[in-house]
Amino acid sequence: MATILNDRLAARRGKLPMRGAAVAGGRAERMASFRIDLWPEGRDACVLRLVGTLGSNALHEAQDAFTFAQAIGYRHVVVDLDGAEEISSCILGLMIEMRALLELEGRTVSFRNPPPRTRKALELLKAAIAD
Numbered sequence: 001m002a003t004i005l006n007d008r009l010a011a012r013r014g015k016l017p018m019r020g021a022a023v024a025g026g027r028a029e030r031m032a033s034f035r036i037d038l039w040p041e042g043r044d045a046c047v048l049r050l051v052g053t054l055g056s057n058a059l060h061e062a063q064d065a066f067t068f069a070q071a072i073g074y075r076h077v078v079v080d081l082d083g084a085e086e087i088s089s090c091i092l093g094l095m096i097e098m099r100a101l102l103e104l105e106g107r108t109v110s111f112r113n114p115p116p117r118t119r120k121a122l123e124l125l126k127a128a129i130a131d
Contacts (some may be wrong), residue, residue, distance in 0.1 A: 034058045036085075038065050044075040047112075051083035054091045061089055075107050082113035088098040092118065096125055 041047050046069050050062065061131035069077050079095060081087070099109040111122055 034061075037063050040074075041078065045078065046072070046074045046076075047078045047080050049080040049083065050091070053054050053086045055085060055086075055088045056090050059093065059094060062094055063098075065095070065109070065123050070098075070102060070105075070107075077102065077107070078112050079109065079111045080112045081115065081118060084118070086102060086117055087118050092121055096122075 034050070034054050034057070036058065037047075037049040037051070039047055039049075048065050048069060050058075053063070067078070077098075094107075095111070102109050112120075114122055
């Protein structure tokens with residue numbers, strides 16, 4: 001099932017077309033570079049890996065990945081942020097919102113290897129960080 005999601009996301013991830021003119025190597029081009037992977041880890045857990053610069057352009061794909069993990073019924077979701085260079089507030093808000101939703105269903109969400117600024121925000125929000 002994770003392969004289906006990865007195949008579905010493969011067509012939409014990476015360099016996304018931007019509206020307006022973008023200078024090569026500029027902020028608009030960097031904001032479009034991201035990847036989201038989801039794979040099972042054991043029977044009841046999965047890893048959701050966020051890579052690159054995750055801005056508002058990654059919101060729908062990240063939401064799809066969380067929804068997919070929820071629909072499959074994984075008891076534990078590990079959000080691996082090791083490859084995340086920059087995480088926008090909308091992605092951070094989605095992660096916190098999905099954690100709260102899954103915890104209401106008796107599931108757990110933890111965050112692995114968050115960048116320093118993201119770690120600080122997660123600690124302030126009392127999110128579980130897996131070291």
